[in-house]
Amino acid sequence: xxxxxxxxxxxxxxxxxxxxxxxxxxxxxxxxxxxxxxxxxxxxxxxxxxxxxxxxxxxxxxxxxxxxxxxxxxxxxxxxxxxxxxxxxxxxxxxxxxxxxxxxxxxxxxxxxxxxxxxxxxxxxxxxxxxxxxxxxxxxxxxxxxxxxxxxxxxxxxxxxxxxxxxxxxxxxxxxxxxxxxxxxxxxxxxxxxxxxxxxxxxxxxxxxxxxxxxxxxxxxxxxxxxxxxxxxxxxxxxxxxxxxxxxxxxxxxxx
Numbered sequence: 001x002x003x004x005x006x007x008x009x010x011x012x013x014x015x016x017x018x019x020x021x022x023x024x025x026x027x028x029x030x031x032x033x034x035x036x037x038x039x040x041x042x043x044x045x046x047x048x049x050x051x052x053x054x055x056x057x058x059x060x061x062x063x064x065x066x067x068x069x070x071x072x073x074x075x076x077x078x079x080x081x082x083x084x085x086x087x088x089x090x091x092x093x094x095x096x097x098x099x100x101x102x103x104x105x106x107x108x109x110x111x112x113x114x115x116x117x118x119x120x121x122x123x124x125x126x127x128x129x130x131x132x133x134x135x136x137x138x139x140x141x142x143x144x145x146x147x148x149x150x151x152x153x154x155x156x157x158x159x160x161x162x163x164x165x166x167x168x169x170x171x172x173x174x175x176x177x178x179x180x181x182x183x184x185x186x187x188x189x190x191x192x193x194x195x196x197x198x199x200x201x202x203x204x205x206x207x208x209x210x211x212x213x214x215x216x217x218x219x220x221x222x223x224x225x226x227x228x229x230x231x232x233x234x235x236x237x238x239x240x241x242x243x244x245x246x247x248x249x250x251x252x253x254x255x256x
Contacts, residue, residue: 029126032069033057035094037118043179047145049085049097050110054122057092060084061131062152063225063253066124068096070106080106083148083227083253084125087155094122097179099145130253132225134162139213139222139245141236143171143205146228147179149253153225154187165218171205171232189213205232207239214243221246227253 035052042048060066064084071077086095100111132138132153140150147170157166168187172178173194184190191209196202214222224245226236233254240250 029124032121032123035068035120035122037114037116037120038093039116040114043097044177044181046100046177047097047179048100048111049095050114051086051093051095052120052122053093055092057094058125059088060094060125061088061128061133062156063131063149064125064127065130065149066094066096066122066126068106069121069123070109071121078106081126083152085148085152085155087152087159089156089159097145097148097151130225130227130251132156132223134160134164136223137165137218137220138167139224140166140168141170141205141210141224141226141228141240142168143228143232143236144177145179146170146226146232146253146255149227150225151180151183154183157187165216165222167213167216169205169209169213171228205236205239207243210236210239210243214240214245221249224250225253226250228255230254 033054033056035054037050038053039051040048065081066084067079068082069077069079082096082098084094085097086093098107098110101107130149134156138153140153142150150168154166154168166187169189169191170178171191171193174192175181175197178190189209191205192200192202193204194202222245224240226233228236233252237250237252241247
């Protein structure tokens with residue numbers, strides 16, 4: 001595809017009409033449940049994973065998110081949407097990986113105050129658009145904390161021993177800021193934008209990173225999942241389209 005094949009004004013939408021969209025039960029998603037914090041794991045200097053016991057959790061699909069509600073003693077409540085990091089087979093437990101956002105009242109509480117035994121409320125799972133049930137080849141592209149829902153897919157793929165192809169391309173500022181670095185395997189290619197191990201080039205994700213993955217077209221082609229900031233999501237989806245990925249087979253979750 002030449003550069004002129006994609007109009008300069010192209011802006012990838014956040015919702016595509018993709019065959020196989022997954023229905024989500026509004027009844028289940030509408031119920032608030034108590035979640036008890038059981039474990040905190042440091043992932044990077046600014047990101048940690050928080051594990052919760054949720055006895056009545058009805059399950060989720062990789063890529064879905066939930067609503068979390070934090071209520072103060074004076075009754076003030078703050079709600080945020082967070083992607084679910086854990087695989088669906090992690091019975092009665094869910095995991096969230098949160099960046100410590102400067103000035104963030106919810107992320108600030110989690111990173112500075114929260115400890116095992118604390119309780120919050122959760123509602124979900126929400127959204128079937130970005131979910132991956134494991135039934136089609138998945139090409140995952142994320143940056144920063146955008147890797148969180150993608151990691152749920154990777155964990156699901158491993159836990160079920162799925163044979164369907166899955167590849168992930170993830171961008172981070174440095175190896176120290178690469179979330180889940182200890183878990184990433186052969187399915188993942190990291191890209192570092194600020195500093196990298198010796199011999200590894202530094203720079204923004206480019207066509208040269210995406211092209212080899214698109215060249216590995218499995219039967220039926222890839223279903224692409226892109227997650228990251230608004231700027232990254234637009235950049236990555238442009239790379240995919242320029243590399244020949246059909247627009248209607250790109251699913252995007254963006255934040256910020």
